[in-house]
Amino acid sequence: MDTIVVASTVEDSNAVEAVKQHHAQMAGALATHVTRIAEAPDDAAALSARDDLVHWAEHDLVPHAKAEESAMYPLAHADERGRLLVEAMLVEHRLIIGLVGSLRSAPDRVHAAAEARALGVTFDSHLAKENDQILPLLASNPEVSLAGALEGMHDLLGGHEGHDHAEEVPAADGGSCGGGCACGESDGPDLPELDARSVPHAIRHSTIFGALDAVRPGGGLVLVAPHDPLPLLRQLEDREPGAFTVDYLERGPEAWRLRLQRVAASA
Numbered sequence: 001m002d003t004i005v006v007a008s009t010v011e012d013s014n015a016v017e018a019v020k021q022h023h024a025q026m027a028g029a030l031a032t033h034v035t036r037i038a039e040a041p042d043d044a045a046a047l048s049a050r051d052d053l054v055h056w057a058e059h060d061l062v063p064h065a066k067a068e069e070s071a072m073y074p075l076a077h078a079d080e081r082g083r084l085l086v087e088a089m090l091v092e093h094r095l096i097i098g099l100v101g102s103l104r105s106a107p108d109r110v111h112a113a114a115e116a117r118a119l120g121v122t123f124d125s126h127l128a129k130e131n132d133q134i135l136p137l138l139a140s141n142p143e144v145s146l147a148g149a150l151e152g153m154h155d156l157l158g159g160h161e162g163h164d165h166a167e168e169v170p171a172a173d174g175g176s177c178g179g180g181c182a183c184g185e186s187d188g189p190d191l192p193e194l195d196a197r198s199v200p201h202a203i204r205h206s207t208i209f210g211a212l213d214a215v216r217p218g219g220g221l222v223l224v225a226p227h228d229p230l231p232l233l234r235q236l237e238d239r240e241p242g243a244f245t246v247d248y249l250e251r252g253p254e255a256w257r258l259r260l261q262r263v264a265a266s267a
Contacts, residue, residue: 025213030056034120046108065097071149089134099119217263233246
């Protein structure tokens, strides 16, 4: 369930929403990276996925943490209600950075999967506290301008979506006939599955886009949605024109399953 944030200004309310959406994108990207490592068939594939996760962490996750420390945390620390929480969050930042370092040196699939899982669990818990405690504290304080503090902070507000990558929506009778029919078509080799039905509606699209940002050329994922995600597919095409192929694997009534694969880079 989403936490309702009562902000002191419209600008601060918009800033809270922007940070939450960026958090959702980061959580989706991290989940995809972690799944790739956990489901890798051998050490070579796992270590390749490990390197991708480390690269993402060093270019997205860690800069995001540093931006929080310079923009949000001093404001929250100045409020006695948030002082101890901020000090604990700073300790978690050190833990997250340490886990990235441990992941970088993980020698095989088992160790990489364990470190990646620890990073994912820690980061999810960290984001929950930011969304549910730090942001409401700042946004509700009339003496603090959260929007002003975050102005221009792309690492917090997500102004660089899709920076690491890399049609009309497929017609209803196009693409694959799906895993729900008798044709026997499979989901494809070792594609991670993202069940968006369990993601809160307010951050669902951001979470999916974050997961897709983490997909390498030639890779993909299977999306499970509670309805035909035509608006999402239109947004995806606007966001990254021609970057993904889309095949329907199941068309309701309980769930829609789609295989989305990033187009391989041309030789």
